[in-house]
Amino acid sequence: MRRREVVQFLGAALALPFIPRGAEAAMKLGAELHLRLDDVPFSTLNRDQQALVTSIAEMIIPETDTPGATSVKVPEFIDLILTERATDDERTVFLAGLRDIDVRASALGSNRFVDLSTAKKVELMTTLDGARGDTAGAGLAFARLKALTVYGYFTSQRVEQEILKMQMFFNGYQGNVPFTPAV
């Protein structure tokens, strides 16, 4: 949240009696909430599952010149969703799918995904990426993991601020702005 921008914007509006209190109060509350979020421990994933989820999440969105999934605590976010938001059935299916990923890894020479070579990990993840439409097992778990990784990454505070540069105030709408992809 770019406090300065919000306050600057409101500066022009302070003459209006109904506005000024909002942003300060909302941002203070938001900052407090965020501090609480940072303290969330793992509650559902055991150490092996944490390692698996972390490994795959980081391979989906790796650390480059910008943060990766691990450094913005995507695995912790996934654990929170599994713990507090998923139904018992959804959690069970997801965890069974994680086990299935390790079963698939054994066909590539290791009992655990995390112990595979990088090349083998990429090979298995490519296979799973093509199986995201599966209704159970490793394909389904990978699909959910990928969706939660993308979502958790781009809704983290650091990515909102440093990469998306999320903006709340625009001086008018522009619908025809030149654009060249940076890829």
Added chain:
Amino acid sequence: MPPMTYDAIVVGSGISGGWAAKELTEKGLRTIVLEAGRPIDPAVDYVEHVPPSEKRYRGMGNRKQVERYQPIQRHTGACDEWSSKFFVNDLDNPYSFPEDKPFYWIRGRQVGGRSIMWGRCVYRWSDLDFTANAREGYGVDWPLRYNDLAPWWSYVEKFVGIQGRRENLPQVPDGEFQTPWPLNAAEQKSRDILLTKFGGERVITNARLAVLTEDHGGRQKCHLCGHCARGCITFSYFSSINSTLPAARKTGRLTLRPFSVVHSVIYDPAKRRATGVRVIDANTKQMFDVNAKVIFLNASAMESTRILLNSATKEFPNGLGSSSGELGHNLMDHIMDGGATGTLPFATDRREIGNRPDAIYVPRFRNVKTKHPDFLRGYGFEGRAYRPGWDRGSEMPGFGASFKKSLIGDLGPWVMDFGGFGEMLPRHENYVALDPHLVDAWGIPALRVNCTYSENEKKMQEDMVVSATEMLEALGATNIRPYKEDNPPGLVIHETGTARMGRDPKTSVLNAHNQVWDAPNVFVTDGACMPSTANQNPSITYMALTARAVDYAHQLLNRREL
């Protein structure tokens, strides 16, 4: 508690109640607004700038909480991690329906009502709509026509502040508009193509919105954060809190009493007038009366009717206003969830800056000039063209550094969505009544809702899919995904009817000025009053009808006829 006495009572502080309060107080009447819910403090309650990272579930919602306390409300998209607090607790506010006829009643009980989270789309009707019942033999004829309401639309539009593009289309007449936001590059190109390919019949126009593009009446122009349903600290969209209630307060004649659940209207058979309303304090549960010369019921369509049903007397054993046998009947909503999305092949070198809350509208084109063989009335499309950005990541193949770079550095192709909103016919068999076995948290008898879509609406929904797909094909779209969902009525949150206006007290509950035939100092000017519902979003019409009815009530008061 001794009864309180005012010149006027307004029940409800939502979109029409706010207008009743403004108009009554500005005409010099000491007015009390009785709101069932809590007060709203924009400084605390408006949360449109809280980003996902500051929400515990990052915007995915507190699923267990809403499933427990808001099993009905959770079905609407706006009942999210930010705004679920603006929707009722379903356990405190129960209602029932037959197992095979679900109805989703989406409600907001707080100062401002649903005007805080409404869709802000505002379209006038035409005589195509006002004459439809009479022409086709459904329901009763409207007791007014376009020219009766046009000056009142103008009146409220000027105060509300509406952006829109003048199109000179007879089925959705132009109004009093601020300059709209431009269409984006993909929408403009789509408009041009469809105008050519459909001979001017299907028009992509700018959504007509109660969202300011210019400063207006002490409110600031929209800053395009894109999250109107969470509130607006610059008061840029119209709501009771942002607009009408402050205007009423300015007169010095407004008393706003939150936590005031109206139980019933008190009727004096000797005077053949209502004398006031019976109220339950939501916190103490103490009952008290408020008296006034004139009463405006603006509690929302089904709530206002519930109050009338709960106001039975010896003379009106089925509720005040029930002598026609139509009180509670002719419930309508719109029908939606028919349409299509597709990927557009053009404008890939263009992007948009700013988050519009709503974007485009395709006004009704069915049964305007030629008759459709499968259904009566028509529908319009709401929609937008957008580039999904990182949001496409879960569906996009790949992973790793290049995947990440693409999500950050590219936006994906433009996606166009056309979602239909169609008219529902008024039918006597769609009705609400008091449930003899169910009361709310304040002991007030609750409603039982009997309502289903007819074959006409279902055929119309099928046609939405067909025509949306046709338009996308005409645009050269790929990856076209038609959609049709079989959701129950109520979910469009345009519930109307149950106390319809009409020309004849034998067949209607209200007269042409929204007066209850059986109690002329009681006016109902929310959605309950509608004899039909057209396909346009209804709120601006409630506002115009309210302003018109207050003006009439004021004339009657001056002539001592109330």
